[in-house]
Amino acid sequence: MDQLINAVEMNFKREDIPEIRPGDTVRVNVKVVEGEGSKRRERIQAFEGIVIKIRGAGLGKTFTVRKIGADRIGVERIFPLHSPVISSIEVLKKGKVRRAKLYYIRDIKGKVRIKERQD
Amino acid sequence: MKGILGKKVGMTRVFKDDKAIPVTIIQAGPCFVVQKKTIETDGYNAIQVGFETIPERKVNKPLNGHFKKADLKPLRYLREFRVDNIDDYEIGQKIDVSIFSEGEKVDITGTSKGRGYTGVMKRWNFSGGETSHGSKFHRGLGSTGMSSTPSKVFKGKKMPGQYGNERVTIQNSEIIYIDPQNNLIAVKGGVPGARGGLVIIKEAVKVKRPKMQ
Numbered sequence: 121m122d123q124l125i126n127a128v129e130m131n132f133k134r135e136d137i138p139e140i141r142p143g144d145t146v147r148v149n150v151k152v153v154e155g156e157g158s159k160r161r162e163r164i165q166a167f168e169g170i171v172i173k174i175r176g177a178g179l180g181k182t183f184t185v186r187k188i189g190a191d192r193i194g195v196e197r198i199f200p201l202h203s204p205v206i207s208s209i210e211v212l213k214k215g216k217v218r219r220a221k222l223y224y225i226r227d228i229k230g231k232v233r234i235k236e237r238q239d
Numbered sequence: 240m241k242g243i244l245g246k247k248v249g250m251t252r253v254f255k256d257d258k259a260i261p262v263t264i265i266q267a268g269p270c271f272v273v274q275k276k277t278i279e280t281d282g283y284n285a286i287q288v289g290f291e292t293i294p295e296r297k298v299n300k301p302l303n304g305h306f307k308k309a310d311l312k313p314l315r316y317l318r319e320f321r322v323d324n325i326d327d328y329e330i331g332q333k334i335d336v337s338i339f340s341e342g343e344k345v346d347i348t349g350t351s352k353g354r355g356y357t358g359v360m361k362r363w364n365f366s367g368g369e370t371s372h373g374s375k376f377h378r379g380l381g382s383t384g385m386s387s388t389p390s391k392v393f394k395g396k397k398m399p400g401q402y403g404n405e406r407v408t409i410q411n412s413e414i415i416y417i418d419p420q421n422n423l424i425a426v427k428g429g430v431p432g433a434r435g436g437l438v439i440i441k442e443a444v445k446v447k448r449p450k451m452q
Contacts, residue, residue: 124248127421128264132253151257179252204254 129179134202142222143215143234144171148185148199149207164207167197172222241338242320242441243267244290249434253415262415262425265438270334273309277325284325289314316437336417336424344411344443349431353404363397407431411443
């Protein structure tokens with residue numbers, strides 16, 4: 121049964137997404153649509169932060185990016201990994217972390233330090 | 240009316256026009272025409288269609304003869320589809336997913352998951368009462384009607400009872416994706432029944448389409 125679901129999902133999966141892991145610092149370029157009808161235009165908006173969570177499998181796989189926004193308010197955004205809304209993902213830094221979900225980062229006051237991964 | 244039999248495989252999501260669409264995947268067909276019913280012999284025009292091959296030992300003798308007559312291997316499910324023009328079909332003809340196209344609206348019939356004898360909150364979405372704060376009315380249905388007039392409970396009153404395990408049809412489901420190689424149809428939204436259950440896919444009744452001829 122799973123194979124059959126895979127057979128369908130294969131056609132919608134994106135191959136151009138780089139490998140990301142929790143702790144990585146990434147820049148996600150998101151397509152934003154403005155206006156309706158003839159005024160409709162697309163632009164690219166970047167969201168830069170630390171990947172704190174990757175969950176799910178198949179087309180339902182998502183990852184959460186956390187950044188510190190204006191007035192030092194933490195902003196988290198969840199992206200479906202295979203979403204066509206993502207135009208590209210750049211991995212800026214590879215982080216070395218010891219757990220899969222970095223929820224502890226939410227409680228850190230001040231700068232978040234993550235060791236870099238060499239590989 | 241064109242139709243096909245299939246098995247529910249499971250759900251996933253699919254991206255189309257920058258949107259995530261929930262889909263149910265159905266393994267549909269290949270089906271085979273086992274018998275043709277005509278107005279002369281049966282009083283109506285229909286094709287009997289079979290789905291999923293099974294070994295001969297699983298079928299009793301009379302039914303085996305029925306398949307032999309059509310020169311087919313025994314099939315697990317037999318269902319009928321009413322057709323306007325019976326001459327379009329031949330006995331033994333293969334029906335597969337290619338009869339449908341992407342974007343088409345279909346009606347999907349299945350047997351819903353059985354929930355047994357359930358109360359009124361689960362079965363009819365009654366709100367029930369408070370669980371605490373001294374309330375003595377928890378999950379009951381409350382009043383079933385008025386007093387001396389009419390001094391009876393109206394027929395069809397929503398009450399506890401068997402819920403599920405009944406024939407349910409979802410109308411106007413959109414076909415999102417078709418995979419002819421693996422005989423798969425992905426349909427927008429849910430489909431009644433458990434995974435592995437039989438589903439009947441027919442073209443939508445409530446869609447207006449130009450008359451043939």
